Amino acid sequence: xxxxxxxxxxxxxxxxYLRGKVNRTxxxxxxxxxxMLGGDIYFxxxxxQKTGSFKIRGxxxxxxxxxxxxxxxxxxxxxxxxxxxxxxxxARFNNLSAKIVMPEYTVPAKVNAVQGYGAExxxxxxxxxxxxxxxxxxxxxxxxxxxxxFNDPYIISGQGTVGLEILEDLKDVDIxxxxxxxxxxxxxxxxxxxxxxxxxxxxxxxxxxxxxxxKSVEEGKIVAHTSGDSIADGISVKYPGDMTxxxxxxxxxxxxxxxxxxxxxxxxxxxxxxxxxxxxxxxTGLAAIMEHKIEIxxxxxxxxxxxxxxxxxxxxxxxxxxxxxxxxxxxxxxxIPDRPGTLHKISSIISLTGGNIYHVExxxxxxxxxxxYQTVTFTVNVRDEVHMKxxxxxxxxxxxxxxxxx
Numbered sequence: 001x002x003x004x005x006x007x008x009x010x011x012x013x014x015x016x017y018l019r020g021k022v023n024r025t026x027x028x029x030x031x032x033x034x035x036m037l038g039g040d041i042y043f044x045x046x047x048x049q050k051t052g053s054f055k056i057r058g059x060x061x062x063x064x065x066x067x068x069x070x071x072x073x074x075x076x077x078x079x080x081x082x083x084x085x086x087x088x089x090x091a092r093f094n095n096l097s098a099k100i101v102m103p104e105y106t107v108p109a110k111v112n113a114v115q116g117y118g119a120e121x122x123x124x125x126x127x128x129x130x131x132x133x134x135x136x137x138x139x140x141x142x143x144x145x146x147x148x149x150f151n152d153p154y155i156i157s158g159q160g161t162v163g164l165e166i167l168e169d170l171k172d173v174d175i176x177x178x179x180x181x182x183x184x185x186x187x188x189x190x191x192x193x194x195x196x197x198x199x200x201x202x203x204x205x206x207x208x209x210x211x212x213x214x215k216s217v218e219e220g221k222i223v224a225h226t227s228g229d230s231i232a233d234g235i236s237v238k239y240p241g242d243m244t245x246x247x248x249x250x251x252x253x254x255x256x257x258x259x260x261x262x263x264x265x266x267x268x269x270x271x272x273x274x275x276x277x278x279x280x281x282x283x284t285g286l287a288a289i290m291e292h293k294i295e296i297x298x299x300x301x302x303x304x305x306x307x308x309x310x311x312x313x314x315x316x317x318x319x320x321x322x323x324x325x326x327x328x329x330x331x332x333x334x335x336i337p338d339r340p341g342t343l344h345k346i347s348s349i350i351s352l353t354g355g356n357i358y359h360v361e362x363x364x365x366x367x368x369x370x371x372x373y374q375t376v377t378f379t380v381n382v383r384d385e386v387h388m389k390x391x392x393x394x395x396x397x398x399x400x401x402x403x404x405x406x
């Protein structure tokens with residue numbers, strides 16, 4: 001380690017330590033996305049990692065460097081998700097006392113996962129900044145060792161083993177695409193990539209609602225930039241660390257941003273076409289490629305799928321919205337006479353046209369519903385836009401007032 005910053009030797013040491021303790025995740029070639037997007041695309045499957053994300057790598061390696069006194073007093077961390085689970089797992093692995101401070105809004109499933117690994121959870125504050133402040137107070141009061149989420153040389157070294165594995169499996173890789181939050185993962189991967197071949201392009205992807213690393217690089221100093229809540233909460237970081245910022249400025253070729261809508265569609269496509277479930281943060285790399293933010297034509301591209309810990313309620317919304325976007329799920333509202341047989345006529349047309357009724361909602365209290373009528377909304381699964389137009393044409397022949405709900 002030079003001047004407190006990690007180098008390739010630190011990554012190799014971390015790899016040796018982690019061998020057999022974490023999963024050596026697959027680098028899977030996707031013929032589907034390669035044909036769709038014009039490059040030779042490989043997915044680094046950290047969604048198949050222990051605890052469901054790459055975070056376990058850095059957490060395990062960091063705890064291996066604790067002194068005996070630090071081990072005796074225990075550890076503490078602040079996180080709303082994957083880092084929390086990684087630290088909790090590392091604590092259990094090393095038989096350490098662990099406290100994790102999580103924001104009060106954290107979804108119950110994530111809290112339960114951390115507690116399941118044996119850590120004590122403290123719920124405090126509205127966001128990571130509040131949780132981090134509470135964790136610092138506990139550290140001072142109890143003397144626990146603080147396990148940083150990204151701005152730590154051992155954390156970066158552990159995360160960098162992802163890059164070492166990519167380079168072992170795809171020696172002639174041209175581009176590595178990495179999600180960026182605080183910058184620990186891309187810092188480690190970039191050290192590995194630039195040591196192997198300076199011509200390898202390392203490209204980071206942030207949510208356009210939380211792009212503090214991109215803004216910091218552009219301004220040449222660390223700046224906070226979070227303009228809204230993103231579904232990619234795993235990379236929604238107010239500002240990068242000073243160590244990761246320095247490494248990213250030196251090694252990373254480009255940082256691009258993507259919208260939540262693009263992230264959601266990429267997540268959906270991974271599930272639909274690749275049968276791969278990831279969390280929103282992990283889908284940012286593919287989203288950037290699908291949005292043509294990264295030029296990959298004729299290139300071998302490794303896309304890091306950084307984790308798979310997704311809130312299933314959010315997943316259901318993403319699937320629903322993606323089907324709507326692709327005109328595979330349509331909502332049609334009718335004003336129909338309130339008499340027997342009317343609903344049957346409509347449902348029969350939908351069935352005969354090959355549509356599948358997903359949901360029906362009757363609202364007799366709508367203020368714009370005429371007396372003697374009902375407002376009925378059908379949610380229908382169709383094949384594509386052509387099928388949708390065919391269905392709408394058949395329904396028009398019934399003569400009932402209707403329109404598509406957007």
